[in-house]
Amino acid sequence: MDIFRIEGPVQLSGSVKINGSKNAALPIMAATILAPGKSTLKGVPHLSDVSVCGELLGRLGCKLSRNQNDDLCIDSTVIDNPVGEYEIVRRMRAGICILGPLLARYGRAEVSMPGGCAIGDRPVNLHLKGLQTLGAKIHLKNGYIIAETPNSLKGKEIFMGGAFGSTVLGTANVLMAATLAKGKTVIESAACEPEIIDLANALNKMGAKISGIGSPRLTIEGVRQLHPVEFEVIPDRIEAGTFMVAAAITASQLRLENCRLNDMMGVVDKLRSIGVTIDAQDDGCVIARRGTIKPADITTQPYPGFPTDLQAQFMALLSLAEGNSVVIEKIFPDRFMHVAELTRMAANLRKEGQVVIVAGVKKLIAAPVMASDLRASAALVLAGLAAEGTTIINRVYHIDRGYERIEKRLNPLGAKIFRENV
Numbered sequence: 158m159d160i161f162r163i164e165g166p167v168q169l170s171g172s173v174k175i176n177g178s179k180n181a182a183l184p185i186m187a188a189t190i191l192a193p194g195k196s197t198l199k200g201v202p203h204l205s206d207v208s209v210c211g212e213l214l215g216r217l218g219c220k221l222s223r224n225q226n227d228d229l230c231i232d233s234t235v236i237d238n239p240v241g242e243y244e245i246v247r248r249m250r251a252g253i254c255i256l257g258p259l260l261a262r263y264g265r266a267e268v269s270m271p272g273g274c275a276i277g278d279r280p281v282n283l284h285l286k287g288l289q290t291l292g293a294k295i296h297l298k299n300g301y302i303i304a305e306t307p308n309s310l311k312g313k314e315i316f317m318g319g320a321f322g323s324t325v326l327g328t329a330n331v332l333m334a335a336t337l338a339k340g341k342t343v344i345e346s347a348a349c350e351p352e353i354i355d356l357a358n359a360l361n362k363m364g365a366k367i368s369g370i371g372s373p374r375l376t377i378e379g380v381r382q383l384h385p386v387e388f389e390v391i392p393d394r395i396e397a398g399t400f401m402v403a404a405a406i407t408a409s410q411l412r413l414e415n416c417r418l419n420d421m422m423g424v425v426d427k428l429r430s431i432g433v434t435i436d437a438q439d440d441g442c443v444i445a446r447r448g449t450i451k452p453a454d455i456t457t458q459p460y461p462g463f464p465t466d467l468q469a470q471f472m473a474l475l476s477l478a479e480g481n482s483v484v485i486e487k488i489f490p491d492r493f494m495h496v497a498e499l500t501r502m503a504a505n506l507r508k509e510g511q512v513v514i515v516a517g518v519k520k521l522i523a524a525p526v527m528a529s530d531l532r533a534s535a536a537l538v539l540a541g542l543a544a545e546g547t548t549i550i551n552r553v554y555h556i557d558r559g560y561e562r563i564e565k566r567l568n569p570l571g572a573k574i575f576r577e578n579v
């Protein structure tokens with residue numbers, strides 16, 4: 158098992174190119190199921206979640222390869238085993254997003270019911286409700302969702318809002334299924350995340366007829382078939398946000414290339430209020446922090462609100478603010494595995510339900526800590542960059558799920574992160 162040894166504190170400088178978005182790539186990979194033939198996806202990062210998704214598609218019958226440009230080629234000509242196995246879906250919940258496309262293409266799908274994870278229960282009731290509204294018959298058997306379309310999928314009006322707002326992968330699943338349904342589907346309270354916009358753009362390039370893209374009301378005119386595409390995924394706004402916090406927490410200046418500030422206005426606004434400068438440039442930005450870190454109140458919300466996927470990283474940053482901050486988690490109320498670990502590094506945090514009061518401290522002190530989920534682990538890496546001494550992070554495989562060799566990206570900028578196999 159790999160661990161990280163991080164020597165801190167460090168200052169960073171230089172330029173880093175942001176990779177393609179994990180959370181855009183995964184559903185777009187699933188969307189290739191809908192378009193028999195060979196699709197070419199550009200900018201798909203080398204992450205363990207992408208490999209697991211590839212394995213999942215491979216078991217269905219797809220053939221995957223990387224070409225000389227490092228594009229991911231998916232040949233979905235043959236799909237003869239419409240089953241998402243437990244052994245794979247338990248490793249990556251996003252595996253659930255093959256359900257809609259399989260149902261639309263094959264008329265039947267068996268996908269393991271994803272369990273909970275470190276960030277909460279993570280139900281899929283809205284995915285199932287949406288697909289049932291389109292006419293799917295769904296039942297559960299031995300932990301599997303068995304979905305069938307005895308009379309093919311038919312377009313309908315579907316309300317997708319839930320107790321925590323819209324659902325990203327639920328919207329993706331129903332949107333993909335609706336592209337091949339008969340007639341018109343309206344998804345109301347659809348997720349508006351840039352990753353859903355990217356998916357809808359990819360589907361339209363495959364021949365789907367989706368309008369209202371980027372709004373909470375998606376309208377889909379069903380078509381008879383989709384064709385393969387060449388498509389480039391958007392840059393990863395969460396990776397970009399993580400590098401922004403890296404600059405901010407180490408009082409450094411960094412240039413980010415391939416970064417779309419337009420997808421990150423809630424994050425940029427918060428960083429500016431914290432005392433960080435962000436200057437837009439051609440295809441990216443320059444980010445710097447010179448003065449002290451000001452406290453802030455953060456409430457996570459569906460897009461365009463502040464993303465839950467950056468909550469942990471910002472908590473690490475606010476631990477060093479001059480004053481008290483409040484962090485409220487409204488998407489995944491239990492997503493606070495990093496609190497106890499940051500506390501081990503001398504952060505002063507008090508958790509009350511889905512609220513954490515962050516009392517700024519003068520310095521963080523290195524400690525051995527445990528990575529739990531992907532973003533919590535990123536927060537520990539960021540804390541390790543600023544902390545005095547040697548931070549040891551165990552279970553770094555969590556980080557590898559969503560950040561491509563983060564040490565190889567940060568070390569050229571001045572970080573001292575060593576991956577060690579123990």
Ligand code: EPU
Nearest residue numbers: 180251279280281282283284319321323324325326488531
């Ligand atoms: N929810 C339901 N019922 C459902 C689906 C969701 O109640 O059927 C609830 C969830 O429990 C949660 C809220 O709705 O309280 C939002 O969850 P959502 O469905 O939007 O999450 P997701 O689609 O499973 C994606 C990202 C997550 C990200 C969330 C929120 C991918 C592969 N995953 O998950 O990313 O946190 O949206 O933005 O796109 C990560 O990258 O670290 C990560 C966890």
